[in-house]
Amino acid sequence: MTVKGIDVASYQSSTFSTSGLGFVMVKATEGTGYLNPKHAAQVAHARDAGLTVGHYHFARPGSMSAQVTYFLKHAGLKTSDILALDWEDTGVSGADKDAFIKALQKESPAHRVLLYCNVDFWLHRDTTSFCGDGLWIADPESDAGHPRVEHAWTLHQYSVSGGVDRNVANFASSDALTAWAAKGSSGAVPKYEPFPGASWFTVGRKSPVVAAMHARLVAVGCNRYKSTANKDVIGSGDIASYEAWQRKYSDAHDKDWSGAALKWPPGKETWNALHVPNV
Incomplete structure (x- = not known):
């Protein structure tokens, strides 16, 4: 069984449909100078629907540590949020990818960290198979939940529908996904709702x-x-x-x-x- 989800960026609405979803991955930052202007609103919309929230950073050539700092400054993290590196720029090497993920894990040890990339990057550019806490693989040429990689995967981006990227998470239920994401809480969902401000x-x-x-x-x-x-x-x-x-x-x-x-x-x-x- 899998859990349905989507990923969104500035191209998508801040009031996307959450019907039937268990999670939403939201673009937060890119390089060291871009912040998705809809990030806060899109995250709030997902939280209001009770969904697991993820934030991703699109890496650009340059200092990986500086990009990690910029990402975390603007992510607005809460318990059980997921972090991800979006590795698509050919100017970002496999070594850069590994350095970013390791630095992000060090700076934010309470959160799960994923690597997002497509099948070509994973099979032909990656040399270490290092993907932090899990692989978020983009493979729109395969059916949902059946990406064309041998490595274990956590999320599969499998199609675009209605202008939104569709994903599935490799978990039996939304509760199982949330429990996994709650790394800082030893996998346990908080008993009571934390004060939202x-x-x-x-x-x-x-x-x-x-x-x-x-x-x-x-x-x-x-x-x-x-x-x-x-x-x-x-x-x-x-x-x-x-x-x-x-x-x-x-x-x-x-x-x-x-x-x-x-x-x-x-x-x-x-x-x-x-x-x-x-x-």
Whole structure:
């Protein structure tokens, strides 16, 4: 069995369809001077859909260490994110490829690192078979999940459909992919949703995390919702219910909070205490 996914860059929309997908690989950077202008929006869209997220860097000739630094500066990593080197430029040697991957693994040991390349690069330019934590092979001439390489593969980019590159991951389920990607968590998915930052809590945001928060606020006796419709979209009911939770938490822990401390958006302390289950 395999898991479906796509990869996107600035050529694709920031609101691509996530139906039926388990992961999205997003172009982040190229060389030491290019940042995909849609990277942040495309990553946020994938996260909102609960997908495993990957970030990839298109290598150009030059300092590999400088490119690793630039990549990590702009990737915006979170736990369970995947990193990948896009090796397509003929001016980047096999030795450069190996140096980039090794430097990336050293600088970001908590994340899985993949090598992306096509069949020609893998069979005729590579000399070491070194691909970090896994090979992301591009082979549109073969059926999904059957790339024409003998080496074990992790992702297979097999076609372009609707202007988007289609991929499959060599895992039995999306949960298995996420567990593998969570290298920094010993393969375990966090029990509770980590605090996404105050700026994440914008009215109208749609996410399974919002629905999980809704359920927890009801469970802790802070139900100020007037409807259960669209419970995965942040609205006035979420604001009123969460502010009720902040008042309850403050009273229970003798915080004596007042003013902005009791108002929306959520803070890290009360969010962690709410124990919103990982979704």
